[in-house]
Each structure stands twice: as structure tokens, then as C-alpha cells.
Amino acid sequence: MDPLDRAQLLLYCDLCQTTALQSHCELCQINLCKACVAEHLSDSSQRHNVVPYKDRTSTPNYPKCQNHTQKHCELYCEKCDIPVCSTCISSGKHKGHDKSDILVKVSFKTKNLEKDLIELEKRIYPAYEEIALDLNFEIVNLEKHYEKLKTAVTKQGEDWHLEIDIIVNKLKSEIDEMKNKQLAALKEQENEIKQKTLEQKQSVFDLKKILDSNDVSLISMYKSRNAEFRRLPPKVDIALPSFSFHQIDTEQLYQMFGSLSALSMTTEEHGYTMNTSEAVSCPPVKPLLDKPEVVTTIDTGYNLYSVTCLRDEEIWTSGYDKVIKLYNLQGKLLKSIQTKSGNWPQDIAVTRSGDIVYTDLKTRTVNLVKNEQIQEVIRLQGWTPCHVCSTSSGDLLVTMVSDDEEQSKVVRFSGSTQKQTIQFDNEGKPLYSFGISCYIKYISENRNLDICVSDCGARAVVVVNQAGKLRFRYTGHPSTTPGSFKPLGITTDSQSQILTADTYNHCVHILDQDGQFLRYIDNCYLFGLYGLCVDTSNNLLVAETDSGKVKKIRYL
Template structure:
């Protein structure tokens, strides 16, 4: 319904701001009352096309620039004399009376600004939102099989429980039948023995009588004692009524109710279920400026001949990984607090600490990722199947996932895989043109930024490769030659509370970039000797593992 048709809404003229509007100038994009139409048409510095408001052409869906003087208005016109965009309120003020006004869309610079605004919104908000939705849907599909398998297992278990209970009932009644059968047979056997005994006695009497009758011995006749009266008294008959089984009629409906029921599958399309990604709404930590000269706070000797990795358990404790199968935990005073040996006795390739404080390590020889929890080592991920990938570097994300770098045995393919528990959730391997994102080298330290970007220090490519959460390439950093004349040789990588990216350069310095890949500065003092693995604590202190010296240096840089 047109706003003018709503009795409760009164739209006013853009010029006088007093009377109800009735007309609309399509070329000037301004609403007019009856009295102001003539005044507006009297300005011959530009063309006009005044039509009834109801018959106005719909305004195109364009992100007009906001008016700097009237924040609730958008500038649909451009004052050529003042060389500024103007809104309808600006025009009604009279400041631009007699000036030539054109539609802002006819001004190339503002068309470009509108296009840039659209591009920025598409890149920063709309596209990341859809990519995140697609990622969530992919995760749902991955979990779907597991969830339905769990449901099937529950129903199967219920069936097994019922079968077990039915078997118990059947076996019990069969046992009772066997007992009754045994008792029945025993009763018949007892009576049979009695009858046979009596029959034997009767037959003996017959033999005795015939002997007497055939003999003339009077003494036998006089000694005879008749037992016929005894034999005429027949023994009691054992009557046994056979047991019977009365099966209950199976009530299918009742049986289904007793067994359990499945809730219905509910698929609802929620109109406003997704919300647009708004990076501006994310709370940002206080800005911490970089120090002009980073300060070396302390040095920890790890006793390794070669040191590769360091990761923070807390602000006071660090895990380290060197050139043997032992991973060591130190405090900042250099005291070793704990040592953990890999389960297989092989050397670990990389270490990380989960959100819950558990140590994670990769082991290429067994192609596994393992977690140390409560002094016990549990295998979390094991590569299986035909793919000959080896697992190397790992990091734990803010969501609890694990990001793992992998490479084929022939050193021809490389990728990053996201795991949720043991489930493969995402694979990052190619850019939008189908080209490999990463080199075929195996040294690729990895870290997740606060903005959920995935940052990889690719040693062989001599580059830092950063993709967004959906795996889309954001930028590559290959060094800053104004501060060092040698090519970047990146090893360890980490990020801080400001979403700044820090990468160790084997040329004895640390590069600091902002989240968009812009070089900020180098840390090239503090007597760094072949920096390799790095990490930061919650206070943005940097820990650097020196490959050659086997020492960890704590550096304050913000």
C-alpha cells in the first residue's frame, strides 16, 4: 500500500516541511506539496519531471552516500556549483537555490563511490556470511551420518534388549517344561515299577498253585494262603494332566508403544534464521602500540641441541619441541616442570596446546595427531586409506578444532585440513583458479587469527599465505625489502590480540603484519639466532624458539 493511503502516516513536503506531499520530481528525487511545485519548476538551471506521488517511478535499490549534514538522509542529488552531494533536506534549506542539481548517479566520482561501497559490503559482509553458512551446512552434512548412525544404534540396542528379555522368558518357560516333564516321567516310572512288581507276584502265585495241584503233597495244600483278594485290590492310577501354554495375542500397536517411538523429522525454513556478518560489531581489544625498540625480557635454555617449536600453556609456562622424542615444559625461570615422550618413541613434528590446556603433537612416522590428557596419550587422528599424506604442523583454533598441514609422500601436493575431533571438517588446498595455495615443502607452521583467518608460513614458497575461514585466499606476504635485503625465509607463525600476524624469518628477525598483510615493522634486535618456532601469551609477549642455540627468548614488543 502507498504511504499516502495510510491514514495514520503523514509525509511532508521536502521543501517547506509543513504541507503534505502530493507530487514527486523524478529527476531531482524530491517530494513536493501543491504550493511548492511552482517554486520548484521555477528553477530553470536543471530539467524537471514532476508527477503525482502515487505515479512516481520506484527508486532503484542503490546505496546512495549518506548526507554528512543530515545523518538520517541519503544524498540522491549532486550540486555542481558547490561540488558536493546533497539530500532533500539540504535543498529545502535554500542554500542551493538556483544551483544546478543533477542526479548523483550521473556524477562519475559518486558512482565509483557507490560501487566501492557495494564492493566493500560484498567482500566484508555478504560473501563471508554466505561462505560461513556454506561451511556450517557442510559441517551439518558431515555430522548427519554420525547422528543418524547413533540413532540407528539406539534402536538396534533397544531391539537387542527386547530379544534378550524375550530369550530369558522363553528359556525360563522351557526350563519349567523340562522340570514338569521330568516329574511326570518319574511318576509314571514309579507306577510302572509297582505294576511290574505286582505282576511278578501274580505270576509267581500261578506257578505255585500249579505246582500244588500237580502234587499229592497234603502239606503243600494245607500251607497254601490265597492272595487273590490282595490282587483284586488294584493299585491307584496316576493321572497327570499335561501342562499347556496359552500365548497372549500380540497387540502390534501396544508393542510399538512399549518398544519406543521416533520423533518426527522436522524441517522448518526459518525466514530470519541467518544474520548478516557484521565485522564492525565485533568487540575489539584496546589498541596497543608497537614499541619503538622491542625488549628482551628473559632467556630460557631448553637443553635441546636443535629447537623447533614453542607454545604457551599459560603466561608462566611453555611447552617446547626439539630434535628428539621428548617434549619439555618449562617455567619462565628456566626450570623444567614436566617431560612427555611420544607414544611410539618417534620424534614429534609439531606441538600445540588446546583451549583446555592439553598438549597436542603430530607424528608423521605414524601419520597421527595425539593428545596428552591426564598423563595419558590418546590418538585423535590417524590417516587411513590410499592417500599417502603425512601430517606435519598443527594448531588449535578458538572453536576447539585442529588445523593440520599435510603433504604427500612424493612431495607433490600439500593442503590444510580442519578436524573436529577425529572428523575431517574442511580441506583447503586450491585457490579460486584451481591453483595450489601452498608449496610442496613440508615445513608449514600454521596459526588461526582472531578474525578466523588461517595463516600459514610456507618455508619453501618463502611466503606467508593467509586465507579466510572459508578457505578463500586473502593475501600472500613475501617480505619487505626496505628493512632487509634478503628474501623472506618464514618458519614459525603466530597472531596476537590485535589480529597482527608475526612470522619468524630465519634471517634473524621477526616480521609483524596487520591482519590485511600490511608490513608494520621488524624485530631485528634482541640478538636473535635463527628464530624458528614462535608464540604469544595472553599479554602479547612474544616467545621465540632459536633453532641453533636451543634457547627460548621472551620479548616485549607492544
């Protein structure tokens, strides 16, 4: 049976509200059960006309005036939005107001009631039902997916020594925590949908009751809720986490075992996505070394601007050269890729799948190198792409500057589709510098999904959250010579610490995720440092533009 039909199975007496109606008083326009008919007729002051409910007339009686009880309202004051009687009119209170026939007004409102009923039954209620079904489907799939995650973690743990059991249990706990948060979000919305559905059922019931009763007072007082119900609830978009395997390395047991991707949930409303992602899985906290040390130095032989890596054993570099080069840690050149245009790339990044992306200022493009084949992913008009990073979700974050150098912004792309623009703070002021120096803005995504930009022109590190809201600006340590802090390369590590290159002062600043200064890396003879990246073992790679060297530094 249609759930909306259940509301019309039984109509109750208007007096006792407990017994099914049988009769109808056409004078008073109320429904009565058998027991209440006698009580109603006992009022001899009125000439009641009680008829069987099925024989009630369809023409409504004029309602009694609220101010003049002996009068009936035959007109409707449009300005005051109330029925009025002849005495109300003669009193002058409604002088100059537009008036209409009460029956015409009732007919108009009745049509609106019928429209609301049709919309509720045919459009709004089915839409909510569909959302509820989708939510139920997602909940079932979510349960299955998390069970698969547990199985994957368990299988990986069985291949290791018994010592790894501690890590397996920790990851399972994190999975349960992530599942519970996403499940809670879905069930919360499911409960909201159920509540709205109940309210809509009640509205349908009330509307049918009003229409069946032909009660002019009820019709006149009716206030539609359809506008409220038309606003369908936002959709909670669950991005299911995954488990990433790594090769076994007893020295880096926890890190090499694998990690969960960040818990991600987005709420979609009117085409806009507000992200509420939360990073859950965090490795054990490692203290900073008092004296960071250079572990390896690789001499590339050309001026470097960027360095990036996917595996700890290999690094990609780019600089003042049309060729992007791959080296191992012994300094051996493994692969060379020439840019499609023959221009030198402004910046490079490695995607989650191990492909290379690079920006080309002159062609205004972002390009993907896959299987040594170059394909154009993004082409801009009116804007020039500068620096780029690949996010944990697989999106690309690109810093860019307008052709007139009067604007700068960060844009998030999914493939070639623009998803988000970050340009202004809550007061409408620019987040990033503009002008001739605005082309240098290295970018990195933190583990907590903050977006970190080293704004050289503003002499600041600008950090916003995933939604693009400003979290903080770091303008250098107080001990730094005023105006000398001009950050270039920027990267983040597994502890959400932010590392940025300070070329002028020949050091790297280490900040916590809230922008608090922790320490310098200033004892490693760093000169002309530009690009930075951190490998999976939390070693820092520094690209020196003048020397053409990449230095691998252990700082944790």
C-alpha cells in the first residue's frame, strides 16, 4: 500500500478525536461520530443541519466573523488577508482595501492546496524516498567496503612477523573509527530524511482533511510548507578510504606497513561542494633532530627549481632546462623527458599513480606525462599556471596569476575540470600577492588537508583549510632580519609539519600544522635552495639552483 494512502484510511470525529466520523453538520462545518451527534444537537441556539458524512454538500457555508459573531463573512480583505463581514466593511476599518468574494478566494486557495498535494505526492515525497534508498545502499556498501579493508589489513599482517600484530590492531581501530564517523554521517542524514518524510505525510493528511471538510476557516488559515519541503537536503558524499601497501622494511616498520587514506566526506548543495574531510590516520610522533644531517648529495649538473619523488630510491628534478630528469640516490640518470613545447617547466609534481605533471608558463598549460607520453590536461585563458601539487584525493592544486598580473589564486582541478577557486579571505581581500613577483608560489597539501602556499611576493606562508578559509600566515621568525624572509619551495611531512625554503637566510623553516615555528635546518650548508619535497621515510630533499645539487637531509 502507498504510504500516503494510509493517511486517508480513517478520519476522526472533530469533537472527540478518537472515534471514526459518520456525520457532518453543514451549519458548523464539523465532522461527528454517532456518540457526538446528540451532544452537538443539544445546543438549541443554532439550527444545526446534521447529515450523513457522504451526503454533505460541496458548497461551503460562509464563515462566521470573528469580530461580529452574528454575521457571516462574504468578502475577503486582500490587504489584511482575512475574511470580513458587511459590518467590518461599514466600520471603515478596511476602507480603500482591495476585497474579493470569499468563495472566489476559497476556490483560489483550494487550487493551491491541490497543487501542494500533487507536488508532495508526485515530486517531493518520491525524491525523499529515493534519497533514503540511496543512503541505505551506501550504508550497506560502506559496511562491505570496511570489511574488505579489514581483510586487506589482516592479510598484509599475516605476511609479517608477530611483532606487526600491534600495528594491525591499531589500523583496525582506525578503520572502525573512520567507518563510525562516515556511518554516523549517513545515518544522521537518514534520520533527517525520515523525519521530513513523516512531516510530509502529516501535511498530506492535513491537506486532504481540509479539502474534504470544505472548512473555510481552515482553508483561509492554511499556510503552505511546500517551499520548505522543496529544499531537498544536502547529499553527504562519502569518499571511501583505501589501504596502501608498502615493501617491508624493519627499520621503518610502521611507515612501510601501509597507511589509510584520509577520511573524506563532502556535502553537496546546489552544485557546491563543502568538504568536511578529516585526516584520521597519523603515524607515531617523531621528535626533530637537534642537528639535522645530510645523508646523500646528488649532482645533476644544471640549475634546479623543483624536486619531487614517489619512491624513496628515485627523485624527479626540473629546472632551467627543457628536460625533466629522473635520478636514483647514487646520482645515476635513469630517465629524461623533454617538454612538449621545448620550454623549461615552471614546476613538477608526482601523482598518486606515479605519473609526472608539469606546468608550462609560455603555453599556459598543465601537462601529464604517462608512460613517457605527454598529454595536455589543462589549458588556461587569461591566466598563467605557476606551481602545482597532487593531492591525497588525486586532484591537482595549481597556483596561477592573471595576464595583467593584478590577481593570483589557487584552483583545484579534477582532471581538466575546475572544482574550486581560492582567491579571497572572508573580508573579500586577496589571499595571495600579485605583481611581477607573484609567479613564485610553490604549493603543497598537508596531511590534515590544509593547502599551504609559499607566497614569495608577500614574504609569507599562506595556509587555508580544504574549504579555502584562511587559517594563518607565517611571515618568518622574529629573529629573522625584517623583510629578508622570502619563502620559495614548500612541502609537508607525515606529522603535518610544514617545511619552507628560506633562500636569503640559507635555511629551512619547520612549522607545526598551526603555523608555530619549531626550528631551523641551518647547519647543512644550504645555498640557493628552491624546491623541497619529503619522501615516505620523512627525509627532506632540497634542490639547490646554483649548485645543481639535491641534498637528502634527515631531520627527524
